[in-house]
Amino acid sequence: MFDTDDLVQLVTESGERRTHPDFSPYVDDIDLPALRGLYEDLVVVRRIDAEATALQRQGELGLWAPLLGQEAAQVGSARALASDDFVFASYREHGVAYCRGVDPTHMLRFWRGSTHSGWNPFEYKMTTPAIIVGSQALHATGYGMGMQFDGATGAVITYFGDGATSQGDISEAFGFAASFAAPVVFFCQNNQWAISEPVSLQSPVGIAARGRGFGVPSVRVDGNDVLAVIAVTRAALERARDGAGPTLIEAVTYRMGPHTTSDDPTRYRPASLDEEWTTKDPLDRIRALLDAEDAVDEDYLAQIKAQADTTAAALRRGCLETVEPVPMSLFDNVYAEPHPLVDEERRRYAAYLDTLQGSH
Incomplete structure (x- = not known):
């Protein structure tokens, strides 16, 4: 199941649902109401990102790391988690934080420079942003090993990008996790670019192959397919909880915007590549699936827009009303x-x- 380079996909770019012999059973419970809920997540998360980017451009945030294009990878993996699973994030997992129940306003405190943190990690079972690239994978592995020593149940998931796989911390985490069968899911959002360098420069082989080299079973999933991401993540978490050890998930996605708001991707990335990935937009894909099932009407779309507008307004208000330390x-x-x-x-x-x- 986890030792193939075939890309797991359950919803095509045009919105057609596919079956997979290994992973489809993990999303059999996701019916039309659940799909509508996932679409709402995707829309709201994208709106949070757009509003935060605007706040940075207006001088209200020092920096922001956009997630545009990566919503399905984050929402799908986060919605696969149980309440007692622990998340070790990097610096772009705003969608994961939203799904874990973090107040979007609290996400901005770190980027505004108002706090060293932003929220209590133990309240939401999720760490605050980690700017040191790759360090969180070691923290997650150590936490997972600690759970083993304590006889605790649950699993750990840690997020990082394709560029982070060139850091020694990631290799060390793979080695420790494999040797001690730590209950860790390594979730790599391969968004094709580590700032200005393409993933082909990070690794001459696929990222999933790197995990296997350390004895970590690995899988590649269409990171713009929220259903496939849920299925693969659920399967990996199941392995972790059953004591079978770590798994590496390579979610193949695309960073549609800049690396951070201080970056200009037009200087190093061809526009034709952006256009190619626009056809794979994760929101359009689920919208097409819902359209095909006649599960979309004007009231539903108005409801989602209202939710996104309300969230964005609260985000802006909370940012501007922040009491500086x-x-x-x-x-x-x-x-x-x-x-x-x-x-x-x-x-x-x-x-x-x-x-x-x-x-x-």
Whole structure:
């Protein structure tokens, strides 16, 4: 099931549903109401991303990492998770955070520079953004091994991009997870570009093959097919919970926008490639499937638009109304208990601030 390079696809680009001998059974429960719910997720997540991008362009955020085009990979994998599964994210998983119940306003705090975090990871069973590329895979592996030692149930999933597979942290995580059969799902969003470098430069072989080299069973899935992503992720999580060890999922998708809002993809990416992937848009695909099933009407579309508008308005309002932190809060929550070195740094910084106030 997990040792083939065939691309798993359950919904074609034109919206036709396919069957797969191994993975179709994992989504037999997804009926038309569930599909409509998934489409709503995709639309709202895209709107969150668009609103946050606009806020950054207007100077309200320092930076933003858009996910345009990757909605199905994130929504599909997140909706496959159980409530006690733990997510170790990179910096682009806004869609996963939404599906885990994180207030979209809290997603912006980190990017606005208002906090070091954004939300309590243990409340949502999901870490906050990790900018150090690849580090989260080791954290996830360690957490999974800890679950084993504690006799805990559940599984761990960690997200990273194609470029991160060139980091040593990913290789080390694969090695540890395979050796100790850690209950970890490695989810690579292969969006074809690591900033300005194509995935072909990251690896002369497919990314899924890299996992197998470490003894991690691997699968390639159409990352723009939300049903296929759910199925493959459910199967991988099942393996993890059953004690069968880690799995690598390579979700083949496409970053339709910039790497971050400080990037200009037109400088290195041909427009023809964007046009090619536009025909594979994950939202259009599910909309076409729903249209074919006569499951779309004006009331349904108006309801989704209203939900997206409400979410975007709350996101903007929450961003603009953010109470910025006072300077001395920099030292809060560095350690769980008081620490003499932090106390000393706090005193010195307070004295420094006093000199600035005295100069005015």
